[in-house]
Amino acid sequence: MTQYAMVIDTKTCIGCSDCVVACKTENNVPAGLNRDWVVEATRGTYPNLTTEFRSERCNHCSHATCVYTCPTGASHYWRDSNIVLVDAAKCTGCKACIAACPYDARLIMHPDGYIDKCTFCHHRVEKGLDPACVSTCPTRCMHFGVLDDPNTLVSRLLKSRDYKVLLSETGNQPNVYYLV
Amino acid sequence: MIEEILVTARSNPKVDPSLGIWSWEIPMYLFLGGLTAGIMCFAALIILLKKEDQAPWAARNMVIWAPVLLTVGMGALFLDLEHKLYVYRFYTTFQISSPMSWGSWILLLVYPASILLILCSIRDTYPRLAGLVDRFSIGRWITTYACSHRQQVAQWSLLLGVFLGFYTGILLSAFSARPFWNTGFLAPLFLTSGLSSAAALVVLGSRSQSERLMFARYDIGLISLELALIALLLVNLATGTAVQLEALSHVISGDFAIRFWLYFVCLGLLVPVVLNYLEISGRRIWVFVSPVLVLYGGYMLRLITVEVGQVSRWTHYVPSFDPALLDLLR
Numbered sequence: 001m002t003q004y005a006m007v008i009d010t011k012t013c014i015g016c017s018d019c020v021v022a023c024k025t026e027n028n029v030p031a032g033l034n035r036d037w038v039v040e041a042t043r044g045t046y047p048n049l050t051t052e053f054r055s056e057r058c059n060h061c062s063h064a065t066c067v068y069t070c071p072t073g074a075s076h077y078w079r080d081s082n083i084v085l086v087d088a089a090k091c092t093g094c095k096a097c098i099a100a101c102p103y104d105a106r107l108i109m110h111p112d113g114y115i116d117k118c119t120f121c122h123h124r125v126e127k128g129l130d131p132a133c134v135s136t137c138p139t140r141c142m143h144f145g146v147l148d149d150p151n152t153l154v155s156r157l158l159k160s161r162d163y164k165v166l167l168s169e170t171g172n173q174p175n176v177y178y179l180v
Numbered sequence: 181m182i183e184e185i186l187v188t189a190r191s192n193p194k195v196d197p198s199l200g201i202w203s204w205e206i207p208m209y210l211f212l213g214g215l216t217a218g219i220m221c222f223a224a225l226i227i228l229l230k231k232e233d234q235a236p237w238a239a240r241n242m243v244i245w246a247p248v249l250l251t252v253g254m255g256a257l258f259l260d261l262e263h264k265l266y267v268y269r270f271y272t273t274f275q276i277s278s279p280m281s282w283g284s285w286i287l288l289l290v291y292p293a294s295i296l297l298i299l300c301s302i303r304d305t306y307p308r309l310a311g312l313v314d315r316f317s318i319g320r321w322i323t324t325y326a327c328s329h330r331q332q333v334a335q336w337s338l339l340l341g342v343f344l345g346f347y348t349g350i351l352l353s354a355f356s357a358r359p360f361w362n363t364g365f366l367a368p369l370f371l372t373s374g375l376s377s378a379a380a381l382v383v384l385g386s387r388s389q390s391e392r393l394m395f396a397r398y399d400i401g402l403i404s405l406e407l408a409l410i411a412l413l414l415v416n417l418a419t420g421t422a423v424q425l426e427a428l429s430h431v432i433s434g435d436f437a438i439r440f441w442l443y444f445v446c447l448g449l450l451v452p453v454v455l456n457y458l459e460i461s462g463r464r465i466w467v468f469v470s471p472v473l474v475l476y477g478g479y480m481l482r483l484i485t486v487e488v489g490q491v492s493r494w495t496h497y498v499p500s501f502d503p504a505l506l507d508l509l510r
Binding site: 015033039042069072090102103108 | 183184185186188194201262263267269273275280283284355358495497
């Protein structure tokens with residue numbers, strides 16, 4: 001399985017939300033729906049506070065419970081990679097995948113009714129481009145690439161910096177990494 | 181202290197601010213599926229244990245409700261789908277890792293099993309209906325086949341009934357993202373509840389006093405088992421991780437506490453078990469009250485489980501700025 005990963009540097013993310021706008025524009029996401037979002041996380045007790053901005057989306061997990069739970073195979077891995085896509089022609093809208101996602105990253109596409117989510121802009125990836133959110137980031141804090149190759153930027157970033165993933169305890173093996 | 185606020189909007193309908201993808205349709209389907217499982221299990225067991233003389237209504241009359249109730253349940257399931265025209269996709273594949281896929285195919289097997297179970301006693305129980313079936317050569321053939329293979333039909337019906345009852349619980353427990361559901365106790369709990377509901381249906385439907393008392397006794401045992409399983413489920417949550425403790429708090433002290441303890445445990449379990457005990461002790465009570473409460477309790481179990489499970493989660497984003505949160509950081 002080709003392992004695609006997104007690496008986001010929380011030290012340089014300023015929470016501008018350009019990534020959210022770029023995603024909506026690139027993927028024609030209807031008004032009122034979000035494939036990605038930005039979280040401001042504050043920790044500590046005043047005056048010792050730290051703040052972190054995180055651009056979040058579907059984590060395209062290597063062990064995605066949404067894929068295993070789907071009764072029709074609509075949720076599937078794209079071309080032997082970890083990019084999780086939804087085939088609208090197979091989706092019944094049962095919402096089992098929404099219930100299965102610990103990140104609540106999926107949405108119901110209105111008015112059609114099939115399930116939708118971040119696709120890592122696979123239509124751009126297959127042309128060798130980065131996802132729209134990564135391309136648009138003004139601080140260049142977002143990176144995308146293949147983890148199987150140790151020489152890619154994402155591989156080198158994860159080797160050289162401390163990082164975390166969200167909710168690793170769920171066992172889904174997410175592939176969006178946050179440099180801390 | 182940690183506080184996580186959404187900087188951008190995230191208000192995907194039925195997902196934010198808390199999950200609300202399934203409303204009454206799924207609990208109704210789970211309840212009717214469990215009831216169908218109970219009906220098939222009891223009918224099959226009575227045939228296999230050769231107790232038809234003691235429980236004729238349960239063995240022969242009640243089973244006609246199985247395909248009817250299951251159809252209503254599947255109708256509710258269909259209403260829940262967001263992409264309805266593609267419902268046939270459930271049957272173009274079998275996804276071995278998906279409990280929902282298992283359930284789709286089990287349901288397909290339950291129908292013929294329940295119909296064979298009806299047919300194997302239809303000529304004695306529903307002669308007019310048998311006459312209608314016998315008008316067609318295929319109907320005559322299937323009825324004769326079912327009558328001559330009664331034991332095998334009962335064995336398969338028992339197996340499928342147990343699978344159906346378990347599957348309704350495994351369907352929810354497979355969702356590890358919902359801490360309230362993620363327990364192995366849901367499968368036996370839902371099967372036991374289904375059996376209890378079927379026993380209540382016998383008490384409601386049978387005209388034989390001895391049969392009603394027999395199933396009232398069974399129901400006392402089944403409700404007691406249900407209470408034990410619920411207690412174990414709560415203990416499992418109480419001795420679990422932070423997300424499980426939070427899930428438990430919804431039914432102990434949160435918004436669902438009154439519904440869980442008063443409407444479900446008291447009215448749906450404790451009151452019926454007391455009434456059943458009074459009945460088998462020879463006290464005069466209104467016979468219909470206890471079974472109606474048991475059926476109500478069966479539905480409430482699924483309704484509360486589905487609702488609390490959706491509210492339990494791993495993430496806790498605050499959807500908009502709340503000045504009161506500043507106090508948490510001081």
